[in-house]
Amino acid sequence: MRHAYPDGDVFYRRLDRPFPLAVSAHGATIVDEEGREYLDASGGAMVANVGHGVExxxxxxxxxxxxxxxxxxxxxxxxxxxxxxxxxxxxxxxxxxxxxxxxxxxxxxxxxxxxxxxxxxxxxxxxxxxxxxxxxxxxxxxxxxxxxxxxxxxxxxxxxxxxxxxxxxxxxxxxxxxxxxxxxxxxxxxxxxxxxxxxxxxxxxxxxxxxxxxxxxxxxxxxxxxxxxxxxxxxxxxxxxxxxxxxxxxxxxxxxxxxxxxxxxxxxxxxxxxxxxxxxxxxxxxxxxxxxxxxxxxxxxxxxxxxxxxxxxxxxxxxxxERLVDRCAALERPFFEALERLRRDSRVGDIRGKGLLAGIELVADRDSKEPFPRSARFAERLTAAAMARGLIVWPNTGHVDGDRGDLIMLAPPFTIGEDEIGEIAARLAAALGDIE
Ligand SMILES: Cc1ncc(COP(=O)(O)O)c(C=O)c1O
CATH class of the missing domain: 3.40.640.10 (Type I PLP-dependent aspartate aminotransferase-like (Major domain))
Structure with missing residues (x-):
């Protein structure tokens, strides 16, 4: 069954697109009913700090x-x-x-x-x-x-x-x-x-x-x-x-x-x-x-x-x-180092944050910091492209002037492995390459 309005009985968070049905989750991975795995790089809405499935x-x-x-x-x-x-x-x-x-x-x-x-x-x-x-x-x-x-x-x-x-x-x-x-x-x-x-x-x-x-x-x-x-x-x-x-x-x-x-x-x-x-x-x-x-x-x-x-x-x-807050602090460096590769794309204006919280600001022009027009829906399109690559990120818009401004937020679980951090950066870079 397609999980989308008007097929399901749910008042979904979005009425204009389908949702994958999550059936299980462990660590930083969420699995849908088709067995597809998603790397949860944002802890949902910056929530899942201990990861999923902690018995x-x-x-x-x-x-x-x-x-x-x-x-x-x-x-x-x-x-x-x-x-x-x-x-x-x-x-x-x-x-x-x-x-x-x-x-x-x-x-x-x-x-x-x-x-x-x-x-x-x-x-x-x-x-x-x-x-x-x-x-x-x-x-x-x-x-x-x-x-x-x-x-x-x-x-x-x-x-x-x-x-x-x-x-x-x-x-x-x-x-x-x-x-x-x-x-x-x-x-x-x-x-x-x-x-x-x-x-x-x-x-x-x-x-x-x-x-x-x-x-x-x-x-x-x-x-x-x-x-x-x-x-x-x-x-x-x-x-x-x-x-x-x-x-x-x-x-x-x-x-x-x-x-x-x-x-x-x-x-x-x-x-x-x-x-x-x-x-x-x-x-x-x-x-x-x-x-x-x-x-x-x-x-x-x-x-x-x-x-x-x-x-x-x-x-x-x-x-x-498990000393996970110390682990979060220790992962700050490898996390932000891995994200540095994103700067190869000229639309990445800034990468900032602390611990395992990162904000990636996307701009139309890196020198002038000119944001994209809202009509480009850049953050939303990048989020969808990431999801298509099995990567969950959190978009945010409007911070520049109430209308323009595109951000991608990352907040993976503190239990994330360094290999998974590398994977987040690689998939996000690939998703950026997927959109114009
Ligand atoms: C800083 C901050 N305060 C308050 C809230 C509201 O929390 P909730 O969505 O649980 O009501 C949020 C949610 O994103 C938040 O980021």
Missing amino acids: EIAEAVAEAAHIGYINGLQFTQRWVEELATELRAVLPDELRRPYFLCSGSEAVEAAVKLARQIWVECGRSSKWKVISRVPSYHGNTLTALSLSGREHYRRIYGPLLTELPRIPAPDSYRHPESEATTGEALEREIERQGADTVAAFLAEPIVGSSGGAVVPSREYWRRVVDTCRRHDVLLIADEVLCGMGRTGRWLASEHFGLTPDVLVLGKGLGGGVAPLSAVVAREELVTTLAGGSGAFNHAQTYSHHPVSCAAGLATLRYLRR
Whole structure:
């Protein structure tokens, strides 16, 4: 049977093309019903950090499933308790109390609400605005989307979005000297808005798919932290994509000596085996709530869920025991060295990233950095060409001006072999050669 609209009964993610039916997966390989193998170079949506088919994680999830639904307001249970404790071993001491949810979007929304609630409970209820950046991506629910700088996701929902201040994100490839890249833009925006109205600044320490693995300077983050402190603005680090080891450290924040006030985790936190995200606040913020209203005012039916937490717990134990974050850091060099061969194609403008997170920026003209016209659909065509060669990559578009800009994101599992890294580079180079 062809798995495509309107043949199947599913409301597929795309209604204009067929889908292969995945039947099994192991390591960095996904197998479809025809026995065709795909090398998963993006961990799906930058999720599958431990690879596919890790038996001990599947077993842990199955075991937790036996207890069924346990509500987080009525009970605690061992999976949530143990996961919170296990996380303490890898997170900064100040960030020791995770509040578990399911998706990154939910966790971003919760982080923003938490920041607002903190200021209200501190008697400073004029502080409500959250400043974010463009380009950026923080999720697809309405507030997370309001905070995201991704025009093509936002366009048709405009009337439903909240107007919130956004500043340009650092871009060391196109605008190395700009205020955005140096961190000055935040200071100006807080002053423009009035610090007494600004609750928080939300940003990814290392930009994920929206900007193509942009690694800002240490100085950028030093400045941002200093600006936030001076203006009593909470710093929310969205590490949904770049956290949990993806950049070769448990948190991308560590590369910059940065400890946020509120941390958001997701994607790889549950190993991709069950939906799991978390909001982790500094202890003093939790203490404020404990001494005030007594709770974070954010109820969700599936928060603190045993099955999701079991996936997180087993994933974290596996990552630690197998020293996979160290492995991710050690593979950074061979990974980026292998990708260098792509530069032989003049349409590859930049290759950047950290650990096992890479962004490849594709341009019409390498000297002027002129992007392709959107009508060329370059990133999408390259992704399809890669898929035809059995290689899964993640496209992103629009980061240059909300319309133009073509990126390919790579985020293979930390268990990937060096031979497979070579294969990723070879297949991507061949796919580039397949398209005009
Ligand atoms: C940085 C970042 N934040 C938040 C999200 C939203 O996460 P989810 O898709 O799980 O809702 C994403 C998803 O790609 C992301 O990359």
